């Protein structure tokens with residue numbers, strides 16, 4: 463993969479248009495296959511609120527949330543082991559993560575019309591030495607980047623299909639979220655919506 467210099471915004475590294483249209487289409491096919499083996503589900507927060515995204519995972523561990531809390535576990539809520547992370551997704555990690563460590567989890571979030579994600583830290587991984595790599599597919603999303611402490615000044619950026627963001631170093635524990643998507647802005651998914659993949663290395667689970 464030809465990896466250009468990223469944009470750096472508050473220690474978030476943004477690789478604009480890293481993935482070609484053909485690569486994006488192949489990834490969508492891979493994720494459809496993954497979601498056949500591990501169907502998307504509507505997660506609820508520990509406080510009992512239904513999240514607006516739908517999610518599933520691939521890899522040794524998947525991220526889940528329900529009344530019992532946020533966590534990684536080795537099986538889908540339906541009981542089956544998670545399917546493997548698709549090889550093309552691992553290739554993206556290898557191209558930008560700058561570590562020999564392989565990711566344990568590929569969390570797949572689907573944003574339909576009106577879906578968003580509140581400001582949060584990714585901090586259930588047990589160790590923060592490795593980056594989180596985030597892949598955007600489909601509709602545009604307004605991605606908001608904040609600080610390691612909650613609150614304060616933030617910046618936002620519209621992510622488009624094929625963009626890859628690396629949250630490592632000082633950005634690893636920075637708050638981030640998705641304010642909104644522009645439903646139907648991309649033709650990648652025929653029925654609209656956005657897929658976000660986040661790759662994480664997880665310790666101690």
Ligand code: SIN
Nearest residue numbers: 579596605640658660
């Ligand atoms: C996330 O932080 O889990 C998702 C980020 C995104 O959808 O771009």
Ligand code: FE2
Nearest residue numbers: 582583584638
């Ligand atoms: Fe996140």
